[in-house]
Amino acid sequence: MLPALLLTLSLSQTSVPQDQHAPFLGTATCGSSTCHDSPKPWRNATVTMREFWLWQTRDPHARSLETLQSDAARAITNQLGLAEPSHEPACLTCHEGRQIAEKSESGDATAIGCETCHGPGKAFLATHVGTRSTHAGNLAAGMYPTTNAEARATLCASCHVGDATRRLSHIMYAAGHPRLRFEMHSWSGAWPYHAIEDRDYRRRKPIPDRSTMWFAGQLANTESLLTRLADPSAHRGLFPELSLFDCHSCHRSLHAKSSLVRQSLGLPPGSVSLDSASMILIGAALKPADPALASRWHTYERDLNQAMANRGDTTALVAEGQRLITETRTAVSAGKLVANTEPACLLRALLDEAKRQQPLPRPSAEAYTMTLASMLIGPNASLVVDPEHLISVQADVDALYQANDPTESADEALRAAKVDATLQHLASSLPACSS
Ligand code: HEC
Ligand code: HEC
Ligand code: HEC
Ligand code: HEC
Structure with a gap:
């Protein structure tokens, strides 16, 4: 301790x-x-x-x-x-x-x-x-301290999401910079890692478990959003800095047949929402072990989006967000959340929340895809998925990647519908949560 x-x-x-x-x-x-x-x-x-x-x-x-x-x-x-x-x-x-x-x-x-x-x-x-x-x-x-999950996540996020000194503004995006998307846990897997976590490594250094790493990444993403939101120099002219928002709440087809309103936000159609995917996922993942903290995250995500949409003062909300981050980090490092959550229950909680959030906006759909891929693809998949469902589950994860392909200029409502249907299909092939 x-x-x-x-x-x-x-x-x-x-x-x-x-x-x-x-x-x-x-x-x-x-x-x-x-x-x-x-x-x-x-x-x-x-x-x-x-x-x-x-x-x-x-x-x-x-x-x-x-x-x-x-x-x-x-x-x-x-x-x-x-x-x-x-x-x-x-x-x-x-x-x-x-x-x-x-x-x-x-x-x-x-x-x-x-x-x-x-x-x-x-x-x-x-x-x-x-x-x-x-x-x-x-x-x-x-x-x-790269061995520490929180420090590592803060480091990666400093460039891959941004922080007070490193920022990608909407004008840089509009001039052609690729849109940044980052999920530390799955990206660490995609990065040619030069540390070999063998027995000798374990003797010398702590290895954060997967769920600690995942939480650290999502919390660092959230912290990055709040830091940039609170920085007055990030905002230009009439609007807050546009790169803090879900790009596709503005950049979408005018010919869409169906609406993309997320009822859970309580905002009218046409509202621009923040890129708050990490808050949705943190809330969902906390639910089995700490429902009270989970529900505070969901309320917080809604309140922050409402305050932005109504041009309210966000100073107090940013401070509250920092407190939520600190409390969640404490709970994660105490090991309480991880030990109390079976993988099947964690998956179920994530998918239940996705259903509640439908239609899933693009940042959340991407964060879900990367998170599910890191849980369901690779050597650990068989720990969570029954052998007879492995192939169908992996096909669903592929379908999620395809639906969110950033180079597709598809109708956003259609994309959301594909993602929602795939997540529902995925839910039907995963084991039940026994607790
Ligand atoms: C100093 C800023 C910085 C830090 C810190 C940083 N990155 Fe990067 N990362 C970049 C940049 C810039 C690129 C793009 C490199 C290029 O192609 O020119 C990149 C590329 C990557 C890519 C390849 C992305 C792709 O599309 O192929 C991965 C994976 C990655 N980083 C993971 C990480 C991880 C994991 C961490 C933390 C351990 C991390 N990065 C820390 C700036 C950073
Ligand atoms: C907040 C940090 C940040 C800033 C500021 C930034 N970049 Fe990047 N840039 C990245 C990261 C991270 C990547 C890797 C993107 C990925 O794969 O997600 C990247 C990727 C790129 C790529 C594409 C590389 C590839 O192989 O596809 C180009 C080009 C680029 N940046 C140019 C610029 C230029 C020019 C500027 C200054 C106007 C700039 N960047 C400012 C973080 C940044
Ligand atoms: C994008 C970030 C990043 C870059 C760049 C990077 N490292 Fe690492 N390195 C890490 C992380 C994360 C770990 C794993 C945690 C740890 O063991 O500290 C690590 C681990 C290590 C280890 C420990 C391996 C062990 O068994 O204990 C060594 C040695 C190392 N890096 C050397 C280097 C050297 C030398 C370079 C430059 C050629 C380099 N690293 C570049 C992030 C990075
Ligand atoms: C509040 C609405 C809004 C948000 C949110 C927003 N943009 Fe924009 N974006 C605009 C407007 C308005 C233009 C100017 C369009 C024009 O010149 O015709 C624009 C222009 C662009 C352009 C230049 C190409 C074009 O269509 O003109 C790119 C690329 C771009 N935005 C990317 C992004 C990215 C990436 C994000 C998210 C990180 C984002 N935008 C978030 C409103 C928004």
Whole structure:
């Protein structure tokens, strides 16, 4: 109990590596052939020492600068009248690897690398190469706690969703930036991971369980939304910053035959709703173990959307959201929620909520798809699904991905109807919740 508490305390003071001040040494320092790019396995090394090779050849982050040199990137900055993307602070904030203060406009940018995630090397280099180095010792010396679910989620979300310093505005989207969508748990699976979680790893480091990771990701997404909502400089002109909303509440066909009104929000047709998918999913997942907290999340999501639609003051609501996040993090780290929820019951709760929320807006449909995929596809699927239903369940997950294909300019109401029907079919092939 005590170590967990200490970690929570120290976390609140740890900012993401990009916002720290200690010097970065550069990816080449970590990835030298005597260190994390060793051609031969190290004797007694507890890690592979091939992390640099893996990063360079497989990790999309290693290409973050090349992306800024592409025609697609230049088209965005040209439209906005900004500098060359690889010199433009508005792009470097997320596509560059170093601290804000070090990102220069001289063009000697560096890709997202080891220190962007693990922290400024200068702080812990000496400590972590010592023969007696321990993970706790490295953390104390300033290594970023990537092993901690909450810290890891905050790190990924800082660029993949945004935060107070890293923001994608609607004008950047309108100029051509791809729409960001992020679900930490499933994306971690899609990312060429360089940590091998074997017995030796377990001896040295804690591994957060899947549900803790999932909650951490959804809570970080929510925190990111609230942070950007509360930041007055994010808003321009008449409207709040449009990138905080569900894009498709505006960007949809005028020829739709059916309505997309979510009754649960209590708003009239034509209302623009926030991208509050993570709140819907958190509420749904909490329901089996803590119905009272679950219902506070659902009420909160509705109140926040109503306040935005009615142009009410959201200051108090943002503070309440932060309290809900803190309470939920405490409940998750106490292990109470996970231990009390059977996978079958969790799935049932998620699908019941999807039904209540119909028609599911696109951000929620995407968040559902990624969440269900990480629960129902892969080696863990057989723990939850009866063998005779495996194929049909996987076909449903495929159908969900197809229905939400971002390149489809299909009618939003039709998309929602397909998603809702697929989720209902999925519910019929999953085991019952026994408690
Ligand atoms: C400093 C900002 C930053 C951080 C921190 C960050 N990412 Fe990324 N990530 C990016 C950018 C930018 C790209 C796009 C790279 C490119 O293609 O140029 C990307 C790409 C990816 C992709 C590939 C996406 C695709 O469409 O193929 C995955 C997966 C990913 N990141 C996962 C993660 C995870 C998991 C974390 C946390 C452990 C994380 N990222 C942390 C900025 C970041
Ligand atoms: C809030 C962080 C953030 C900011 C600010 C940002 N980007 Fe990105 N960008 C990302 C992430 C994350 C991705 C990966 C998208 C994904 O796969 O989800 C990305 C992807 C891209 C891609 C597509 C890469 C591909 O392979 O498809 C281009 C091009 C791009 N960004 C250019 C820019 C430019 C130009 C700017 C400045 C005007 C900029 N970005 C600002 C986070 C950001
Ligand atoms: C996008 C974020 C990200 C980037 C970039 C990144 N790492 Fe990691 N790394 C992680 C995460 C998350 C873990 C898993 C948690 C942990 O063990 O700390 C990890 C784990 C590790 C481990 C621990 C493996 C073990 O068995 O204990 C080493 C060593 C490592 N990374 C080295 C590197 C090096 C070297 C680079 C650069 C070439 C790098 N990382 C780039 C996020 C990143
Ligand atoms: C409140 C309504 C609203 C929301 C929410 C909204 N947009 Fe827009 N968007 C607009 C308007 C209005 C335009 C300008 C249309 C024009 O110039 O004809 C626009 C233009 C665009 C364009 C330029 C292409 C076009 O159709 O003109 C893109 C791309 C875009 N938005 C993407 C997004 C993304 C991505 C999101 C969500 C992150 C989003 N929008 C959220 C109203 C909205």
